[in-house]
Amino acid sequence: xxxxxxxxxxxxxxxxxxxxxxxxxxxxxxxxxxxxxxxxxxxxxxxxxxxxxxxxxxxxxxxxxxxxxxxxxxxxxxxxxxxxxxxxxxxxxxxxxxxxxxxxxxxxxxxxxxxxxxxxxxxxxxxxxxxxxxxxxxxxxxxxxxxxxxxxxxxxxxxxxxxxxxxxxxxxxxxxxxxxxxxxxxxxxxxxxxxxxxxxxxxxxxxxxxxxxxxxxxxxxxxxxxxxxxxxxxxxxxxxxxxxxxxxxxxxxxxxxxxxxxxxxxxxxxxxxxxxxxxxxxxxxxx
Numbered sequence: 001x002x003x004x005x006x007x008x009x010x011x012x013x014x015x016x017x018x019x020x021x022x023x024x025x026x027x028x029x030x031x032x033x034x035x036x037x038x039x040x041x042x043x044x045x046x047x048x049x050x051x052x053x054x055x056x057x058x059x060x061x062x063x064x065x066x067x068x069x070x071x072x073x074x075x076x077x078x079x080x081x082x083x084x085x086x087x088x089x090x091x092x093x094x095x096x097x098x099x100x101x102x103x104x105x106x107x108x109x110x111x112x113x114x115x116x117x118x119x120x121x122x123x124x125x126x127x128x129x130x131x132x133x134x135x136x137x138x139x140x141x142x143x144x145x146x147x148x149x150x151x152x153x154x155x156x157x158x159x160x161x162x163x164x165x166x167x168x169x170x171x172x173x174x175x176x177x178x179x180x181x182x183x184x185x186x187x188x189x190x191x192x193x194x195x196x197x198x199x200x201x202x203x204x205x206x207x208x209x210x211x212x213x214x215x216x217x218x219x220x221x222x223x224x225x226x227x228x229x230x231x232x233x234x235x236x237x238x239x240x241x242x243x244x245x246x247x248x249x250x251x252x253x254x255x256x257x258x259x260x261x262x263x264x265x266x267x268x269x270x271x272x273x274x275x276x277x278x279x280x281x282x283x284x285x286x287x
Contacts (some may be wrong), residue, residue, distance in 0.1 A: 034070055038059070038060045039060070041249050045060070057107055063100070064099065072093045073093065073095075073135055074132065076089040077135065083273070086140045088138055088139050092134070092135040094133065095134055095135055097128060098132070105120040106117065115208055149204070153201035154198070156208065158192060163218070164218045166222075168180070179229075186245045189249045193255065196260065206259060207255060210252060210255055218248055221285065
């Protein structure tokens with residue numbers, strides 16, 4: 001007997017369906033508009049003499065490069081803001097986008113009036129900078145964490161994310177929306193551990209097995225299951241696969257809870273040491 005697919009966004013979705021906070025994509029309408037406006041100079045160029053065509057095409061190329069840099073800068077800013085511990089972007093893309101926007105608009109009038117070109121360039125760069133702001137220029141939350149630890153954690157999380165992407169790609173071969181949703185839910189359940197490690201890279205050693213061996217095994221199992229289920233729809237294999245995901249979710253949640261409890265233990269030790277020092281120096285009365 002066929003079963004109707006349902007979910008959170010189905011018309012008859014119930015309130016007990018797992019809710020997932022919807023986060024707006026950092027690339028919004030303002031960034032997308034930057035990719036549209038340069039085409040006005042292409043159109044203008046085809047109604048100009050050969051020299052004007054070359055200038056307008058040059059303006060188009062510069063403004064498109066500025067738009068691309070701005071988009072990458074906005075994405076880098078969003079990743080920086082989402083983490084408690086983060087290194088500043090290596091390249092200030094949004095600032096470069098502001099400079100290129102000014103240069104591009106300045107080229108519009110460079111052959112007619114240099115003063116007007118400077119005004120266009122100044123206003124264009126200033127408006128872009130005012131709309132998108134500067135890039136993060138300082139590392140955040142890096143006290144007590146060296147760059148080597150941060151780089152190791154970033155590489156481990158990136159590798160773990162690639163395993164999740166490969167799982168999602170493999171499970172789509174089954175053409176089963178419920179299974180695709182189950183794998184997506186699995187990814188959402190275990191990503192909090194990634195954020196925990198990014199926020200404190202010193203915890204990587206305690207979680208390396210989970211990000212490496214366990215997720216590699218989950219990816220390999222997903223690929224094999226997807227191939228098998230796409231061929232014969234084996235219900236027993238499906239039940240075993242879903243049980244595997246349930247077990248892994250539980251293990252990841254338990255490991256993350258242990259990491260967080262380790263944080264609390266470290267805090268308690270620091271507080272107790274400080275209290276003992278205060279008592280020895282006579283700055284804290286005995287209870």
